[in-house]
Amino acid sequence: MLTLASVSYRYAGATRPSLRDVTLELADGEVLGVVGASEAGKSTLCLVASGLAPRTIGGTLVGRVLLDGEDTAGRPMHAVATEVAIGFQNPGTQLSGVATTVYEEVAFGPMNLGVPRPEVLRRTETALDALAIGELASRDPDRLSGGQQQLVAIAGLLALAPRHLVLDEPTAQLDPAGTRLVSVAIGRLAAAGTSILLAEQKTDLLAAVCGRVVALADGGIVMEGAAGTLLADPRLAELGVAPPSAVRLEHAARSVSAAAAASVARSIGAVGE
Amino acid sequence: MGGIWGPLALALVAIVLPAAAARVLRRLGRTSLLLSLPIAISLLVNLFFFPGGHQVLLRLGPVTATAEGLAFALEILVRIMAIAGAITLFYLTTRPHDFVVDLERRGISPRAAFVANASVQTVPAMVERAGQITAAQRARGLDTEGSVWRRARGILPLVGPVILGSIAEVEERTMALEARGFTRPGRRTLLWSPPDSGRERLARWALVVALLVVVVARLAGWTA
Amino acid sequence: MTDFLALEDVVHVYRETGVRALDGVTLRIGAGELVAIIGQNGSGKSTLVRHLDGLLRPTSGRVLLDGRDIGSMSVARLARVVGLVFQDPDRQIFAGSVRAEVEYGPRNLGMRGDRLRDAVAGALDAVGLEGEAKSNPYDLGASRRKLLALASILAMQTPALVLDEPTTGQDARGVERIRRVVQAAHAVGRTVIGISHDMRFVAETFERVVVMRTGRIIADGTPDEVYAAAGWETLASTFLEPPLAARVGAHLGLGATPTEERLLGALRNAAQ
Numbered sequence: 055m056l057t058l059a060s061v062s063y064r065y066a067g068a069t070r071p072s073l074r075d076v077t078l079e080l081a082d083g084e085v086l087g088v089v090g091a092s093e094a095g096k097s098t099l100c101l102v103a104s105g106l107a108p109r110t111i112g113g114t115l116v117g118r119v120l121l122d123g124e125d126t127a128g129r130p131m132h133a134v135a136t137e138v139a140i141g142f143q144n145p146g147t148q149l150s151g152v153a154t155t156v157y158e159e160v161a162f163g164p165m166n167l168g169v170p171r172p173e174v175l176r177r178t179e180t181a182l183d184a185l186a187i188g189e190l191a192s193r194d195p196d197r198l199s200g201g202q203q204q205l206v207a208i209a210g211l212l213a214l215a216p217r218h219l220v221l222d223e224p225t226a227q228l229d230p231a232g233t234r235l236v237s238v239a240i241g242r243l244a245a246a247g248t249s250i251l252l253a254e255q256k257t258d259l260l261a262a263v264c265g266r267v268v269a270l271a272d273g274g275i276v277m278e279g280a281a282g283t284l285l286a287d288p289r290l291a292e293l294g295v296a297p298p299s300a301v302r303l304e305h306a307a308r309s310v311s312a313a314a315a316a317s318v319a320r321s322i323g324a325v326g327e
Numbered sequence: 328m329g330g331i332w333g334p335l336a337l338a339l340v341a342i343v344l345p346a347a348a349a350r351v352l353r354r355l356g357r358t359s360l361l362l363s364l365p366i367a368i369s370l371l372v373n374l375f376f377f378p379g380g381h382q383v384l385l386r387l388g389p390v391t392a393t394a395e396g397l398a399f400a401l402e403i404l405v406r407i408m409a410i411a412g413a414i415t416l417f418y419l420t421t422r423p424h425d426f427v428v429d430l431e432r433r434g435i436s437p438r439a440a441f442v443a444n445a446s447v448q449t450v451p452a453m454v455e456r457a458g459q460i461t462a463a464q465r466a467r468g469l470d471t472e473g474s475v476w477r478r479a480r481g482i483l484p485l486v487g488p489v490i491l492g493s494i495a496e497v498e499e500r501t502m503a504l505e506a507r508g509f510t511r512p513g514r515r516t517l518l519w520s521p522p523d524s525g526r527e528r529l530a531r532w533a534l535v536v537a538l539l540v541v542v543v544a545r546l547a548g549w550t551a
Numbered sequence: 552m553t554d555f556l557a558l559e560d561v562v563h564v565y566r567e568t569g570v571r572a573l574d575g576v577t578l579r580i581g582a583g584e585l586v587a588i589i590g591q592n593g594s595g596k597s598t599l600v601r602h603l604d605g606l607l608r609p610t611s612g613r614v615l616l617d618g619r620d621i622g623s624m625s626v627a628r629l630a631r632v633v634g635l636v637f638q639d640p641d642r643q644i645f646a647g648s649v650r651a652e653v654e655y656g657p658r659n660l661g662m663r664g665d666r667l668r669d670a671v672a673g674a675l676d677a678v679g680l681e682g683e684a685k686s687n688p689y690d691l692g693a694s695r696r697k698l699l700a701l702a703s704i705l706a707m708q709t710p711a712l713v714l715d716e717p718t719t720g721q722d723a724r725g726v727e728r729i730r731r732v733v734q735a736a737h738a739v740g741r742t743v744i745g746i747s748h749d750m751r752f753v754a755e756t757f758e759r760v761v762v763m764r765t766g767r768i769i770a771d772g773t774p775d776e777v778y779a780a781a782g783w784e785t786l787a788s789t790f791l792e793p794p795l796a797a798r799v800g801a802h803l804g805l806g807a808t809p810t811e812e813r814l815l816g817a818l819r820n821a822a823q
Contacts, residue, residue, distance in 0.1 A: 091723070091724060092694040092695070092721070092724075092725060093694075093695075101502075106502050106505065106506060109505075110506075111502065130510065131510050132505075132510050135507060135508045139506060140502075142499065142502070143720070146452075147499040147500050148503045150503075151445045152441055152445050154424055161518055162507055163507040163508055165516045166437070166509055167508045168516055171517075171518070174518065175518075196452075200592075210507065211506075214508065226720050230591075230750075230792065231591060232592075291723070294722055294724045295723060296722075296723035299751070299794075299795040303796060303799060303811060306815055307814075307815065307818060310815055313822075314818040314822060317803060321798075321799040321803055322795070324802055325795075459637070460642045462601070463637045463642050463643035465606060465630070466606060467655055467703065468627050468631070468659025468660050470659070471626070473627070483645060484655065487645025488641065491641070492641045495641060495689060
């Protein structure tokens with residue numbers, strides 16, 4: 055279990071904290087969604103959860119980040135990386151830049167950790183399977199589409215064999231085909247019991263894979279609850295978050311009549327959202 | 328001074344034959360042509376202006392070509408070609424990535440290996456980025472087709488984003504690397520090493536020994 | 552009435568890669584139109600719009616502005632007519648302040664004094680960055696830098712505006728703001744062309760949708776026409792899906808309902 059206990063965080067050189075008194079838990083095997091307007095603190099939350107803040111980027115952290123109840127405060131970045139792995143929006147900058155094949159790219163993490171070679175191979179192959187990208191193994195990572203690069207990046211994270219996966223808007227810069235690729239992959243990981251903290255604008259994706267969702271505004275948690283309930287909450291729009299399309303249409307149809315809303319809901323079920 | 332036969336023999340054995348075996352002989356030849364201008368200059372200078380040249384071959388007005396000058400010029404030529412050929416052969420037959428992997432296996436730090444590898448692979452990305460930046464600024468009226476003065480004023484909008492964008496990217500890249508254990512001290516596991524064989528190792532040692540022999544022989548006064 | 556912008560049978564082959572990015576494209580755009588261009592990655596959308604301001608020249612075919620071939624016009628000159636906003640703001644930002652960044656384009660076009668100041672203020676206002684004039688662009692988050700890039704072209708007050716994936720990475724408010732910018736530009740008679748893969752944004756913002764696949768235009772019509780059930784196969788062939796409102800409306804037999812608004816309207820009519 056990954057716990058943030060009353061965490062506040064201020065970036066180096068910033069005057070105001072970007073996270074204020076945040077408390078949340080990510081249980082093993084859980085998929086937790088994070089929504090909020092731009093600059094509400096989603097990325098900051100991801101950086102804190104993964105340990106990069108404050109280790110790599112500096113800044114001031116108040117409160118505690120716990121792994122299975124133990125404070126991670128003293129641990130160096132490479133020790134935390136094996137427990138909590140983080141993926142970012144930009145597929146290109148996540149690639150190591152030194153791998154000539156996808157296989158090497160995915161193996162980068164375990165290689166860094168000094169894991170024995172047979173174990174490196176095993177983890178790499180498991181990760182490639184989990185993302186169903188085995189056929190890309192000998193391709194040059196630079197020549198893949200954005201969506202494929204994201205899959206390679208996530209496979210690289212899984213190869214670290216982390217307890218928890220943190221994904222900061224993995225589909226933000228992808229086209230619909232790429233978004234679909236990554237969404238399907240995340241769905242598969244979720245079904246396999248991977249623990250994921252998923253920050254996203256695309257609430258449709260969150261509705262499909264998350265059990266619980268928290269909503270951030272101005273660095274603090276303002277709503278939390280079961281995915282279905284929270285994503286249908288009308289207050290989401292006030293926070294600058296677009297509800298899932300299904301929710302939006304159903305709500306709008308209610309302004310016509312309850313019957314209209316019902317038939318829209320049935321339609322949505324039929325056309326599959 | 329020495330002669331040209333020693334360096335020629337060396338060039339044949341250590342450069343031409345391996346190049347032929349690696350099938351890069353034609354590219355080696357083409358690359359060597361790049362040196363034709365400096366070589367021509369060196370040849371002409373030595374041919375006509377060699378001090379102590381007596382045996383006259385040709386007179387062109389105030390300057391004289393001498394046989395001694397010619398001999399010296401040829402020696403220099405062969406030496407330049409040998410050195411240039413060796414370096415070019417290395418570059419033509421070695422993939423930078425393999426080279427760095429092998430260096431790491433032999434003990435250079437993972438960080439140094441990373442920098443070496445990443446530098447090579449950054450170049451195409453930077454070139455592409457520079458192209459996109461130029462396009463974006465031209466769309467804002469940057470004049471790339473006008474006078475030199477006007478184009479000089481366009482340096483900052485072209486270079487600025489390259490630098491700023493790279494700096495912004497560095498932070499993201501650093502985070503991604505560290506999140507994958509890059510900062511762990513000590514050695515890392517290597518996936519593979521470039522193939523090596525007993526014969527190749529023997530050949531390498533033979534070359535080192537041959538080098539030592541040649542150096543010692545030269546110091547002992549042997550000229551060929 | 553002559554078309555404002557037109558491509559006539561344009562073919563474009565990239566020299567370095569030999570890729571035939573445009574395979575005979577003919578497209579006519581009238582002044583003041585609101586046109587969206589959609590299609591999978593690699594269908595030629597970006598290549599097409601770069602022909603409109605001369606950044607790319609056709610391998611064969613012609614590009615016309617008000618009926619005149621632009622072949623002899625420089626990019627700097629065409630930049631007065633067609634303002635192109637690129638997808639990645641970090642590939643253009645170089646100034647130390649938001650204001651200086653937005654001033655660059657209009658200055659190149661010769662704007663000075665009050666006119667320049669008003670153009671910059673208007674653009675910053677339109678994208679919601681009026682309070683950040685003195686800020687360093689890199690102190691803004693990535694999504695606001697994208698709005699900054701948009702402002703830097705808006706300030707040039709070109710008759711035509713081309714937006715390459717304007718909503719990528721924006722939250723709901725950002726998307727709404729961009730929609731309003733497009734509508735405001737349209738209201739003063741500017742021609743707006745937008746490349747987007749956000750089907751809902753396209754359906755709700757544009758009057759005409761051009762669909763591309765492998766360098767050709769495979770559909771061209773109103774959102775009603777393009778997102779109607781008859782057009783779904785065409786969309787699928789370029790890996791696109793119609794907005795949910797369109798699919799629900801078709802399922803309920805309500806006719807063409809590309810947007811939520813139209814769906815509601817159709818539901819109300821059906822209820823009567």
